Amino acid sequence: MSQQTYKTHETAWCPGCGNFGIIGALKNSLEQLNLDPHKVLILGGIGQAAKMPQYFDTNAFCGLHGRAVPPAVAAKMVNPGLTVIINSGDGDTYGEGGNHFIHNIRRNVNIAHFVHNNQLYALTKGQASPTTMKGMVTPVQVDGSSAIPFNPLLMALGAGAGFVARGFSGNPEHLTMLMKRAIAYPGYALVDILQNCVTFNKLNTFAWYKERAKEIDGSHDVTDLGAAMALATQFGDTIPIGVLYEQPLEDYHSKHAALNQGQVLAGRDNDPDKLAEIMKAFV
Template sequence: MSTINDFSGYQPTWCPGCGNWAIGVAVKTALVQLGFDPSSVTAVFGIGCSGNANDFLNCYGFHALHGRAIPAAIGIKIANHKMPVLVLSGDGDSYGEGGNHFLHACRGNHDLTVIIHDNCVYGLTTGQAAPTAKKGYVSKSTPNGIIENPVNPLALALTQGATFVSQAFAGDTPQLIDIIKKAVRHKGFSLVNVLQPCISFNKINTYGYYKEHTYKLDNDYKRDDYRQALEKASELNEEKFPLGVIYEVDRPDFTGELPQLDGEVLTEKKRFTGFDLLIKEFI
């Protein structure tokens, strides 16, 4: 049985009070409670404050390019589909720079647990507006207020085919741990959108703001109702943030649809040598 210490790498460099701390602890706790050890998990990191967790989390890790954590994770999953693969990424990373990859990964139902640190701001580049920032948000890059509407991550994931869509709050670690565990257990594309206050650069979306604007889904909430899930997702328009698993259904994941991968993992298969089968097409 592993411990949180086994998963703990370097001391994080996040700002004191940053929501990332809670996410870091929650990821490690969830992995311990699921019975994993650092050899049995792969995590792919984006670029940003969230991605810096590469040095703080012990496991097989790939620190990808900005926006490209998801396609790298897809490749890892294809090569070794029995290995749990987590993606730790930010709102700018996966909803901005890598938005195209995000929506196509939902379509493919790739079996990844995508944990997005959603703080509505670019922290590592010191405070420009992120794609999830509320319309009118004033930042260094949008001094007159951001013109665009915010991305709706939950609605985007739902409409593009994700089979597990959830939202959590960095101010509620126990619920966050529970949701991450469910997301990792789910076979298919799992989104955990974590509302995460950036105490250094975002003076709007604070802990207090989220305490006021979030609420937990009822215990009897039906997770497999697509229309209801869409309604929950659209509450963003009224600045309401439901917390919990808003949608979960079973659908074969990408590697599950590949006949090549119905047995052992790709890297362990015997080399194909029936070249004459192919050569005869050219004769």
């Protein structure tokens, strides 16, 4: 597929933003997987990360804040031929959208979810998000954030996700590999991506992540849930990046009595006479 297929548009991100590494990795992943743009749907909620759908010439949907997952699930349910990809921020996904995140993991719809984790609310100027480190001073948390940081990888593993990974925007080749694996995984796949915010996060800078983000070595067994959980708890001098867990699971469509027979809405013929008959009941 030509490089032009996934031409991206000018962005509203700051120079030096980690989102550039992520958009590049996503573009490369889609090209390398040879996916037709009209068969790809990119969704976001609200935030800097969630602007991603606007920058690609694919099908696109921008939802409300925290609400990228429900329309993604709906789109995949009615049209399983689509490759459905969510790009959303840590605030969007783990804060406002926390309930959707947890319970859609349990449904296991075939979606790839790329969370741009800059550890704060960037669009609204730097307030603490669920992943902000304890003690970090922000314009709102002036004495330092006092809440215990949310661990998205541990949460996803606990909720039963079959594919859980972590990437770093400053390692785009490795991130491309993770994205391709997540897109190819037949079920819900989470990639939490460490992403620097040059404007508001002066603690977790590019250099801070670069020093800590270490690729998981080849001896890790990705089917070992306990080992994956142990890696998920590491967020200090070393932050492991790579696939923590990958295990085949029955996805939503294969468990559903009608969907597993191929009875999907997108494939049905429109019968206007039948519709007219139904509408008579409402007049």
